[in-house]
Amino acid sequence: MNMTEAQSYCREKYTDLATIDNMEDVNLLTSMADLSRMVYPTYSYRAWIGLYDDVNSWRWSLSDRSFYTQEEAEFRNWYSGEPDNYNSREHCAWITNDGQWNDVFCDVLRTAVCMDVRGSNVTFVFISKTMTWTEAQSYCRANHTDLASVRNMEENQKVTELLPSGQSVWIGLFRDSWKWSDGSNSSFRYWNEVEPNGNTENCVAADFSGSGKWEDWTCGQRKAFICYIAKKTKKVVRVRLMKKSSSLDLNDPPVMEDILRELKQKLKDEGVDGDVKLSWRKQSDGKVFHKEKETEKKTTKKRDEL
Template identity: 85%
Template sequence: MEKVLLIITAAAGLCAVSSLPAHQYHLVYEQMNMTEAQSYCRENYTDLATIDNMEDVNLLNSMADLSKMIYPTYSYLAWIGLYDDVNSWRWSLSDRSFYTQEEAEFRNWASGEPNNEYGSAYCTLLVSNGQWSDVPCDVLRTAVCMDVRGSNVTFVFINNLMTWTEAQSYCRANHTDLASVRNMEENQKIMELLPSGQSVWIGLFRDSWKWSDGSNSSFRYWITGEPNGGTENCVAANFHKSGKWEDQHCGQRRAFICYSPPVSKKVVRVRLMKKSSSLDLNDPAVMEDILRELKQKLKDKGVDGDVKLSWRKQSDGKVFHKEKETEKKTT
């Protein structure tokens, strides 16, 4: 919930709290790699920046001071929280009882694989020699489904050209799922099903781009041709190109953008009427009681979260002043 800071000068009525942007951004010009920048943001703010829309982009463009981004080369780049989760490989069939720990992690990658060619290789082909390759999920290939009946597993070759997602849907509708390959014996069984030279979809896939804070924002603002790097798994905003994004090697040192919850500061002037003439509104204990009551009133009106109330003293050191009779008549 957003933080709200109210400073009250004299109180009895409450004003509404205005709506706030989702994030308060902090552009840090000290050069760090992605991991260091993430740690810094989490220690000092909330996390590396999540960017939700063009309003956020425009705000960041207005904040960026290019004169502070003069070193090193490509110095107008700043890390944001988007990264490619290259270690999130898992099987389409998610039932944990189907795998031992070793079986769930069995891989038979070809040399140099997975290499995330073109920056979008999120699905897996078993090629004709039995080794695996990561490829974009939208290429058309045949597939291998599996039927699971208790401890019995049967593999079925499907001679239809499909994307990985289409193959997954087909296998789930007509069999159990796309094939999970738990060991070399099952890998060999699948190879024996394949016509010569065929490569087939299996059920191994991974997540694509994620935000550091785990949010699900789908907004993207790539430079044309990006993302394009097989090992460029982190994202920087390029303020020399209107804040558009490009993928970068995570170990490079860049400025970076953190975010924290927004803070709204409001000064509210209202009027109190004393029921007892002997009550001293400037008594610290009385003022503290009033603050507690005001905070409860805010909560009753739906304003919760980290609400902070304080008094603003006037030049004479007092908070409350008795209203003059002429002021009462004109208000």
């Protein structure tokens, strides 16, 4: 199957495409691989695993959603043909002095543009110090608000006007790179030599003719694949939230996603181990959150006091 078909099959029949956490997993899969059933017209003995490159996950370093309208959050001014994810390793963005953007390796040394946000006022500041993208992000957050978010052509022009001739500088746009299909946070990697190396090869297969090492491939290739099944326990918990802002819509999908992310981090900080998946349960009207009635508040308060 191709990668998408394999993922659907694994999720329907098992848990998901395989997440590989360590060399023990690699050795187990290598011992299980039946090479006689993995012969293709070209490049035999490969099988899909659950790792993929999330090429459409571009977002701004400043994550405060109230800072952007939907259109502003998605504003881009890429060069023609960009982003191209050269060698599968371009996860950060810079702007050149002609105002156009490019995706590049995040560990390149460049100057940066930070921003100071004061209410509705945004001021951009050129930083002459050369840094990697991560270093620039830390510098801007320590000394200003964050790396520059560019929300429209007017702000793009303001940033461009700050740049010395011929310079390319970091802005706050970046993306996630390799992710597991099941959402696991496993950082284990077992790439073959010179891999990953393809700008359109966004899915990963293990090569069982070569000790199970990994290669990036175009996702439409048809290969064998590896599923896994996990033991699961499920618990439903009711959550009460106090809104800090009356304008915040708790049923807005991005807001719910942010809350889940914070809850998952809280569980991790409290020492909860393992692969924990959180999701919202919708009520009959399709909503997750409902405003609590006054009588319910009093009952809850009394129960808490007891």
